Amino acid sequence: MAMNPIELDGQTALITGASRGLGRHTALRLAEAGMRVALCARNEADLRTVADEIEAAGGTARVCPLDVRDYAAIERVVDDVLGAFGALDVLINNAGLSPYKPFAEWSLEEVEAVLDVNLKGTVYLTKAVLPHMLARQAGQILNVASDVGRRVIPNMAPYVAAKHGVVAFSGSLLREVKDQGIRVMTLLPGIIDTYFGGNEEGTRDETWALRPAVVAETIHRMLTQPRHVVLDAVTIHPMGQDF
Numbered sequence: 001m002a003m004n005p006i007e008l009d010g011q012t013a014l015i016t017g018a019s020r021g022l023g024r025h026t027a028l029r030l031a032e033a034g035m036r037v038a039l040c041a042r043n044e045a046d047l048r049t050v051a052d053e054i055e056a057a058g059g060t061a062r063v064c065p066l067d068v069r070d071y072a073a074i075e076r077v078v079d080d081v082l083g084a085f086g087a088l089d090v091l092i093n094n095a096g097l098s099p100y101k102p103f104a105e106w107s108l109e110e111v112e113a114v115l116d117v118n119l120k121g122t123v124y125l126t127k128a129v130l131p132h133m134l135a136r137q138a139g140q141i142l143n144v145a146s147d148v149g150r151r152v153i154p155n156m157a158p159y160v161a162a163k164h165g166v167v168a169f170s171g172s173l174l175r176e177v178k179d180q181g182i183r184v185m186t187l188l189p190g191i192i193d194t195y196f197g198g199n200e201e202g203t204r205d206e207t208w209a210l211r212p213a214v215v216a217e218t219i220h221r222m223l224t225q226p227r228h229v230v231l232d233a234v235t236i237h238p239m240g241q242d243f
């Protein structure tokens with residue numbers, strides 16, 4: 001049984017929500033490990049800034065503006081990335097958002113955005129990338145859920161439902177494709193110091209929140225586990241959080 005970690009150097013990754021927060025830190029970490037990274041989010045200028053950061057450090061990044069709710073656009077981006085990089089070894093479904101308020105105060109647009117970005121976006125990207133991974137009998141899909149993908153809290157009901165859905169989707173798919181060389185993993189983080197919820201990185205009241213670079217390091221660990229291992233659902237909490 002090969003005990004050596006998977007070597008990411010020279011591999012490729014597509015990361016959603018890569019323009020800031022955890023996605024940005026993950027892109028920086030994976031590029032540092034030698035991966036070529038495709039950066040997806042809606043705001044192209046923000047993606048360009050991240051790509052510039054990666055390229056200034058000697059890495060390779062491709063800017064891929066994308067709304068993960070748009071399946072036709074996803075297909076175009078996946079084709080573009082496959083054309084440019086030749087293969088896709090890793091998919092990281094990280095784009096996510098949610099308001100925090102009583103459900104009665106949520107607009108229908110907010111409900112739809114939260115269900116569509118967090119859950120449907122993950123399912124859509126996976127749907128578009130999986131045939132390529134199956135053809136190669138290799139690949140890793142890492143879905144960023146949340147610790148509320150396994151427990152429930154008030155004021156985020158659609159988000160909690162969507163993240164439970166992400167955990168269930170990932171676990172089901174893993175059992176389906178694990179014998180075809182594909183690892184499907186879920187990360188369930190607690191509170192992270194990012195833009196999420198309208199904060200600026202470094203300005204949260206929760207000074208004990210997880211640093212996004214620490215969570216990105218955990219993603220790197222999950223992706224580099226030896227081939228016969230899967231860290232299928234990993235929870236990471238800041239010690240200061242009530243969970």
Ligand code: NJP
Nearest residue numbers: 017019021022041042043067068096146191192194195196
């Ligand atoms: O949030 P933030 P995080 N299509 O707001 C993008 C989970 N999590 O890094 O599209 C494509 O800094 C957006 O870019 P833009 C959370 O649920 C977090 O914390 O240009 N992309 C940006 O790049 C999420 O799954 C906490 O607006 C879209 C990114 O998503 C993951 O961690 C706790 C998009 C969001 O960056 C990363 O979120 C937890 C769309 N339609 C789980 N809409 C936490 N922070 O406390 C948004 O348990 N994006």
